[in-house]
Amino acid sequence: MAVTDFVPNEVRTRFTLRHVLVGSMIVVGGLMLVGSFSFVREAYLFPRFAAIVTIIGSVLLLVQNYLPERLNRAISSSVDVFGETEKELSESVGSDREESADEASSDTGQTAPTQFMTLLLLGFALCSYLVGMLWTIPIFIATYAWRFDITRKRTALLALVGFGIGLAFQLVLDIPIDTGLIFEMVTSRW
């Protein structure tokens, strides 16, 4: 992880999120491993195998930085195609370099864009479920536009395009995306 060594601050935030990612794989793997014990043989073979590999791999990745240097190297590059891990790393992160700078600078005021997007998307799912996707689209686009300083006129245009996409899907596929849990509760009371 030579690249990140230079920016201690970022290392910390990056490692936290990395822990979350690997940690969730362990949790999901663990839950599914436990679940597999209620299946018959034909059904448990595969998920149990996959869960065990997931858990072992994730645990290794989680603790790799606390392992002795040699072991650590073995994990991060057990089959080292190109001979040097750093090169590979810097390549794939290379295109992100500007973006990391972006992220650092935006630390001062608003939440980092990527974290904002994560929350926004989860909000989209929840809101769609409650009031229907068709109506959520413009709200989603407006919120996005607000965060990224898009002019009102363009926001309206984008929202219109988004709404149009939703409407087109509803029309062509006859999928009821114009209704959500709240509407259904109201109408079922009738």
Place this chain on the structure above:
Amino acid sequence: MVTFGSLFQALEVVFSWPTLGWLLIGTIIGIVIGAIPGLGPNLGMAVLLPLTFRLNGIDAIIFLICIYLGSVYGGSVPAILVNTPGTAGAAATTLDGYPMARLGRAKEALVVSATSSAIGGILAGITIILISPLLVAVVLLFGSPEYFLVALFGLSLIAVVSKGSMVKGLTVGAFGLLISTVGYPIATGSPRYTLGIIELYDGISFVAVLIGVFAVGEMIKLSAEEGSIARENFDLGGPIMPGFRIVLSNTRTLLKSSFIGGIVGAIPGSGASISNFVAYVEALRSDEDSESYGEGNPRGVMASEGANNATVFGALIPTLSFGIPGSGSTAILLGGLLMHGIRPGPALFAENLYITHSIFIGLLVASVFILLVGLAFLPRLVYFTKIDTNYLIPIVLTLSIVGAIGLRNNWIDVLTVIVFGIVGFYMREFDFPIIAFVLGVVLGPIAEENLVRSLQISGGSLDIFWSSPLSILLILLTVASILSPAFQQSRGDATD
């Protein structure tokens, strides 16, 4: 081996009116729905199937099959422009097509995609027409153990794509497999991991996962950047010849991909979603310049696109010869065949051979048409890569999410797209090989189903996996693929 009489008859059918008209309309519709995430060939054909009620049989089938072929190509357009695979079969196209777009080479990528789609399809089509009498025998060589070994071979490619960190590759690959076990397993009547939610009974849609990790993940990443997708400035009106030349000077990659596509297509249960990855990784593995894959190597686009269109041709073999649909799209096509009283079976390779030939020749003509459309009109779409991403992101996200609900009319797919978009974003941030994860998700069900079934057949004995020459060949391929990274390293050391 080929009856020329039926070939001429087929040519006459295909080039008559309105057949040719339906062919062109079908192809265009296909390209458009293929380019919209969520509206894959299955959905497009399904929605339009009832419209073919009143067409005559051959027109209807050619119309439907051209939708299929067109959409498989169409999927590559958004894959290249905005990292959003329009169909599952174009997922591997994002891997190099999109980096090309970022480098300002979107036009080149689109030309490469159109050219290799067309040529890959044509090569596969001609081969299949030539060897059609032998095909039935070849299809019957594949049984459950062989299917399992094919899937295992696909999974072994995780070793190839996990350059740098085998542990990361194996972990996310296994995680992908694990995700794929949700829902009804083939061998038992009770669903797994559904938490009692009926929407989870059919499992997590791998198409939704693909849209999530590629499209949504990339949009999250782009949100932190300024400017447009294309980082380098380029000329919108640039020539198309460079892309064309790339394809023609890499015929080996193209031939191999087309071959892989055709074979994988003929295997029931797989299809373009698998062939594009297999061809891509094979191109990567065998390329001396494998380092540049994933960063905008046009051969990556060639491999994926050359294979997925060839898959359409391959998929027709079991469908037409036995009425065995190898994929969702061919299942709908089969429905169309039956609806029009064309019954699959040996007659389609004997007295009704002209129908089969008409279908294949129709596809060949459609391939040429794809090339024309792909070269003449679609390169103009590179404009998208010049738009400020601030405007592109909300629209692509909306399309991806609405497309997800279009897949199966199932809310779980919306959640899948969003959750795996976020997961995919962070996986890439922390350098987990996304392809390893995707291989796990896509191949998991085929591997599991055929493994469990093979063991049922053999009474639990593993001998069944080396009981035929074909399975031994597949095992050797798999071993070679696992060892190839190490082999390449030593080769690299030797040349250093």
Place this chain on the structure above:
Amino acid sequence: MRSNADSFESGLSRRSYLKGAAATGVGISLSGCIGSLTGGGEEFPSDQLRGIISWGQGGGSDIYTRQVWSEIAESYDVSVAFENITGAGGMRGIRSIYDAEPDGYTVGIYNSPFVVKMLIQEPDFELTEFEYIGTFTASSWVTIANPDLGIESFDDLVERYQNGDLTSVAGQQPGSPQHVLWNVLKNNSDFDISWEDYVAYDGSGPISQAIAADEVPVGIVTETAAQSIVDSGNAEVIASLSSSGSSVFPDLQPITDLGYPNIDFIGEFFRAFIAPPETPSDRIETHNEALQDAIESLESWSEETGNPLSYMAGPEETLSRVEQSYEEIPNAIDIEALQ
């Protein structure tokens, strides 16, 4: 061959009709409740119909529903919008029919093997609550075998299992009708087929292929699914498990003719149209009559395309068939083992 102009014109009119159908679809969720209030006194039907198909596009249920209800809607002079709500073996679609407004405008298709899914999944509603419009087609399950085995008859097949020459049989997932049939034939002492190993495949196509490739010697599929592979000479058909034989293979002997018991509650695969519970009976009546007319006018379609179509049972008889499967299937298999 139809004339070119004809096919083009109908293509266009179909498209514009679809557009109209879709446009009205937008209002469905909002107008649904209002429709039932105002629709009372008017002539039925005066509005768009909604056909729910619980199984995938291009499958038998899909083809039948679209063909028959397009014809019926045409006779009513209204439009119809079809919706494939698939998943959980048809449960999602059947549930949405159950939940739909019982105003006669929502109809759906029912497949007899679905009973098993109901018994396994135990949703909070019963199949007997639905209104049945009528049964319009039935086909039989048949056993097919690899021709190299030279199995001569159903008796021969039974014998080969009994003396241990054969042990396995191919069908679909546990809980599928083939799986139930396997259980019935294994556990019923009148059959006493000792086929111990059940190998599950994902659909009739893969089963046929497995038989042709001699991966499994014998399989259970529907007569229509068997046709292609049997025609190709890669498999042969041994017996029909329904007492009415097989329309696809007219020479095929039904097992009841050989002295075996009647297992039509699962050996026959029938399809019926249904409507949500409490749909007014006069509207069901209207649909039933329209169905009978449609079946008549679709005779040539049925013949041309090989999709058998005939009016087999009205509302009451269909319901009693469903009830019969409900009662008999739990006796034949261990439902709990599948849950």
